[in-house]
Amino acid sequence: MLLDASPDLERVEVIVVDDCSTDRSAEVIERFLAEETGGAESRIRWTFVRHPRNQGKGRAVQTALERASCFISVIHDADLEYHPKDLRRIVKVFTEEDVDAVYGSRFLGGERRRVLFYRHQLGNKFLTMASNLVTNLNLTDMETCYKAVRTSLLKSIPIVSNDFRIEPELTIKLAKRGARIFEIPISYAGRSYDEGKKITWRDGALALMAIVRFGLSDAIYQRDEYGSHTLSRLARAPRFNAWMADTIRPYCGDAVLEIGCGSGNLTRRLIPRDRYVASDINPHYLEALEAQLGDRPYLETSYCDVTALSTFPGAGRAFDTVVCLNVVEHVESDRTALANIRTALVGGGKAVILVPQGQWNFGTLDTVLGHHRRYSKAALDQAATAAGFVVKDIFEFNRIGTVAWFLNGRILRRRTFGLFQIWMLDRLTPFFRLIDRFLPWSGLSLIAILEHRASPGQPAAAPAAGDLRTSQPPLQPGA
Numbered sequence: 001m002l003l004d005a006s007p008d009l010e011r012v013e014v015i016v017v018d019d020c021s022t023d024r025s026a027e028v029i030e031r032f033l034a035e036e037t038g039g040a041e042s043r044i045r046w047t048f049v050r051h052p053r054n055q056g057k058g059r060a061v062q063t064a065l066e067r068a069s070c071f072i073s074v075i076h077d078a079d080l081e082y083h084p085k086d087l088r089r090i091v092k093v094f095t096e097e098d099v100d101a102v103y104g105s106r107f108l109g110g111e112r113r114r115v116l117f118y119r120h121q122l123g124n125k126f127l128t129m130a131s132n133l134v135t136n137l138n139l140t141d142m143e144t145c146y147k148a149v150r151t152s153l154l155k156s157i158p159i160v161s162n163d164f165r166i167e168p169e170l171t172i173k174l175a176k177r178g179a180r181i182f183e184i185p186i187s188y189a190g191r192s193y194d195e196g197k198k199i200t201w202r203d204g205a206l207a208l209m210a211i212v213r214f215g216l217s218d219a220i221y222q223r224d225e226y227g228s229h230t231l232s233r234l235a236r237a238p239r240f241n242a243w244m245a246d247t248i249r250p251y252c253g254d255a256v257l258e259i260g261c262g263s264g265n266l267t268r269r270l271i272p273r274d275r276y277v278a279s280d281i282n283p284h285y286l287e288a289l290e291a292q293l294g295d296r297p298y299l300e301t302s303y304c305d306v307t308a309l310s311t312f313p314g315a316g317r318a319f320d321t322v323v324c325l326n327v328v329e330h331v332e333s334d335r336t337a338l339a340n341i342r343t344a345l346v347g348g349g350k351a352v353i354l355v356p357q358g359q360w361n362f363g364t365l366d367t368v369l370g371h372h373r374r375y376s377k378a379a380l381d382q383a384a385t386a387a388g389f390v391v392k393d394i395f396e397f398n399r400i401g402t403v404a405w406f407l408n409g410r411i412l413r414r415r416t417f418g419l420f421q422i423w424m425l426d427r428l429t430p431f432f433r434l435i436d437r438f439l440p441w442s443g444l445s446l447i448a449i450l451e452h453r454a455s456p457g458q459p460a461a462a463p464a465a466g467d468l469r470t471s472q473p474p475l476q477p478g479a
Contacts, residue, residue, distance in 0.1 A: 104146030245269035279304030363409025396443030
């Protein structure tokens with residue numbers, strides 16, 4: 001096999017999925033398995049799986065992906081319209097570039113291309129254009145079979161298409177995850193209908209509907225222990241995220257550690273700084289953030305578990321600000337978490353902590369998000385003081401959200417945020433910012449400004465730009 005000679009590959013696994021073929025595929029595979037004598041020294045390992053009934057290309061890809069364990073997964077149809085020799089060039093891109101996915105394009109001018117159906121090419125280019133309008137990518141061949149993706153990234157994407165709609169689904173979801181996608185030209189020897197090609201205009205119509213469907217969807221993360229699938233929906237509310245960032249920005253200094261950065265909704269609005277470390281426990285979030293913001297020399301991404309001081313980034317590199325929003329309520333010992341945050345600060349440094357307010361408002365949304373508690377001002381003050389902080393201020397944020405949280409989590413007992421609700425929240429945020437301070441009920445969240453009092457001989461932090469002492473921060477311009 002051509003790939004076995006590549007110096008870039010330590011191991012190759014070929015997972016063959018027979019999707020209940022009605023020809024002699026099963027017989028040929030069984031004979032090959034009996035004759036295959038790669039031996040222990042071969043870098044190629046073969047796995048054969050047969051579906052009891054025909055389920056489509058998408059389902060076959062999902063079956064193979066469940067068994068994939070190498071760094072890169074490449075989708076390859078069995079009809080050899082695509083030449084395996086191009087796989088070496090695809091792998092080379094992964095070794096030379098910081099890349100998440102490589103597409104093999106039939107329209108970039110490969111070494112050779114069989115001349116076939118013009119109307120098929122028009123259809124492919126139309127679907128690629130429609131996909132590009134949704135993703136804002138400039139791909140030349142969205143429908144290509146050759147999609148090589150980092151296996152860990154591919155496994156973290158929920159694939160629901162069982163047929164050829166997997167092509168636009170993967171492309172759109174990779175784009176929404178901020179994946180770094182490259183293209184290379186490949187050779188292509190397409191089949192004619194006499195040779196068994198089955199794609200028709202109906203598949204094109206289904207692909208177009210899939211582009212619309214997945215363009216509207218935000219199901220881009222598998223359900224995992226991090227709650228990625230739920231929290232990703234908040235990225236659809238940029239105006240609300242800007243409101244939160246404008247509220248806490250005056251308290252941020254020059255060296256910032258953000259704990260629980262997620263996919264970077266706040267990070268993008270708090271940079272640049274002299275030094276900014278965005279941290280999380282979710283590796284998928286960190287990979288996406290590194291892909292999108294990795295070219296900024298002052299920005300680092302790092303794993304950080306707020307309950308384990310040994311995981312805090314930059315041993316011996318104290319920060320003048322720690323931003324920790326919607327994290328402390330997720331851990332059993334909030335005092336331990338706050339004490340760890342205090343340790344990461346220089347003397348006089350500030351911690352900006354946001355937590356949910358009001359145990360009476362604890363509902364299904366809190367449960368699905370993994371909240372252990374909601375806070376009162378007195379409880380937050382007590383926990384911060386016990387951790388060694390001086391509490392400079394605690395104020396309320398997002399009063400309008402209290403009503404929506406109570407309705408969804410306590411009355412309707414929903415377990416996710418509705419897309420329409422998120423859309424409405426984002427559109428109405430400029431109005432909510434104007435009226436929030438005048439609403440007569442409590443805010444959905446509390447924001448605490450905590451200070452690490454410098455010990456004798458300990459270096460002190462420079463005062464932050466917004467070292468305010470008011471009970472409520474001023475509204476900042478812009479939405």
